[in-house]
Every structure is written in structure tokens, then in C-alpha cells.
Amino acid sequence: MTVTANQPLKHFNTFGIDAQAAWLAHCTEVSEIQQILSDKNFTQVPLLVLGGGSNILFTQNWNGLVLRNELKGITVIAEGDNHVYVKAMAGEPWHPFVQWCIGRGYGGLENLSLIPGLVGASPMQNIGAYGVEIKDVFHELEAMCIADRSMVTFSAADCAFGYRESVFKRTLKNQYIITSVTYRLHKKPSFNTTYGAIEQELERMGVKDLSIQAISQAVINIRTSKLPDPTVIGNAGSFFKNPEVPPTQYQILKSAFPTISAYALANGNYKLAAGWLIEQCGWKGFRKGEAGVHDKQALVLVNHGQATGSEIYALSSDILDSVQQKFGVILEREVNII
Secondary structure, three states, X not given: OEEXXXXXXXXXXXXXXXXXXXXXXXEOOHHHHHHHHHOOOOOOOOEEEEOOOOOEEXXXXXXXXXXXXXXXXXXXXXXXXXXXXXXXXXXXXXXXHHHHHHHOOOEOOHHHOOOOOEOOHHHHHOOEEOOEEHHHOEEEEEEEEOOOOOEEEEEXXXXXXXXXXXXXXXXXXXXXXXXXXXXXXXXXXXXXXXXXOHHHHHHHHOOOOOOHHHHHHHHHHHHHHHOOOOOOOEEEEEOEOOOEEOHHHHHHHHHHOOOOOEEEOOOOOEEEOHHHHHHHOOOOOOEEOOEEEOOOOOOEEEEOOOOOHHHHHHHHXXXXXXXXXXXXXXXXXXXXXX
8 A cells, every 4th residue: 555645636537637635545455445544644634535537527636535446356256057246346447347257258247338437436326328237237245334444245225226326425425435346247148239329330330140249349339439538538428417307397398399319217207318408508519728518429528638627617517507598407417526
């Protein structure tokens, strides 16, 4: 474990915001996390647990301890005729982990290819893409209680998963550090290709025999064509959640805007495409100084180089206001604001 003072965080957040931490700790073992949480020098200062930094926007420096979760390791802990249980430590990069599973024929994660971030964030946000969410393949996770450093195991029910939500973003926010996640994957995969443009992309690729490898590559192709690479231009992926509205409100919107992008939910409500709403307000490709909106996907805010977190946050506020004024719909930020 290393702990250093007054450390820049520019390379630890995918927006590339030039914020600074009073202290930065790199932890590669569970015991090191327990040690730093027990250190009297840090028990009274603000704590921020930082993984891949792909879902965070720094609008100010962090006057406390930033703990980098760098726990590594992937293990098959059990398997049967139809399923395999794979345990991954929280510091494993997400996409390489997905590819590790696909390479061994374990299905269930292929639709979640190329999502940035680390394994530990996957259940916290219940990450999802192209018709699949973490809750669909989740088995359990281990987490450390920050208050007493005890280890606790959480089931799927304990996590209370919702749309881009879990108990760790609500009632247990900032109370636990996820150390590992175990997934229940399929040895005889069933394919999910109905969402988005996957079927069209598979056809374009000339795929005759469907496989998890082919679906993964189709998702990679789609994401690459639509979403900016954070190593090239700073961003945190989708900045806003897709809003849910009741059927009466949807019918009013559908009448006023016949081409509105939405799909029906099992509860009778409708999920609207936030990107479509933002684009209709004229924001796609917008730029003010170094802060902007991606020119291929209006759901993504970008840092063209030297934008501050406050400038990007101000842009997001302007977008929220314009969508509410035009559609009467309140968007919610998906990215965590510091």
C-alpha cells in the first residue's frame, strides 16, 4: 500500500478533470483497506473510494482521503452442468473481465462488453446495456463495512437492484467498500439480440452461427461507433438516466411529439430515451469553451481538453432546464458529482 499527499486525480477519472486529493492511497489487498480505515490519521477525514473513475465528475478538490480499490483476481468457485460461478475482485477492469469469461465460453456478460470501469462498480450501479443488467447474472458480493472493517456478504435481494441503482447508492451509500463480486454465468448460453441495433450489426458482420463472441463483437462495434473513447476525449459515458413516465404523460408527449423514442415497461410506465430528448433540444454537438456534448450521442458530455468539472456541471444544468421546459420531463444525472 502506498499513501501520498496532495496528489492530482486527472489520470484517475475518465473526464480528465484536474482535481486534487489531500491524500491518495493505493490498496491491492483487503488487509490494506482495513489498515487504512483503521489509521487514526484518516478516520476523521472525508473518504472517497475510487475505482475506475468512469462515473464521477469532480467539481472541486477532495479535502480528504481518496482510496483507490486495486484488488485483483478472477476465480471459478463452483460449477455445475449448466452454470459456473465466477468471483472477480473489485479492482479488475470490467471489459477485460468480460472478455475473460467469453473466452472460456461463459455466457451472460457479452451484452455488457466495452463498458468502462471496474468490477466493483457493476453491482453498485447495476450497470446495463442492450437488454441486460448486472442483476440478471449477479450471485453475491463481499463488502467491507467502513465503520468497523467487518466483511459482509450481500445477496441479490440484499442489493435491492433498480434501474442504475442499488442499496449502495441509497440507504447504504458510503457505508461499504465492495471487495469482490460473484456472477452466475451460463455454460449453455441463451442469446439476447433483440435490443438496440444488435441484430442489424450481426447481419452486417455476416454472422451465420450465433455465439457469445459474435454478440460481444457486435456490441463493441456499436459502442465504438456511437460513444467516444475516454482515452481520446474525456467523458463518463451516459451522463443522464433514461427517465420513466406514467402512461398518461407518455400519451400527451406522444401526441405532441409523434417520433418520441420510448419503450413500454412491465409496470405500465414508459422509459424515454434521454438522448433523444436532449438532441431535440438542440444540444447534440454543442460546445462552450472546453465543455461540450458529443456529436454522435447527446447523452454523453465531453471534456475537449481543459474543461473544469464546474463547467461541465453547469452545462448539464442547462440541459436539464431545457428538457424540462420543452417536454415537462425531469432528467436525473447518472454520474456522481463531487
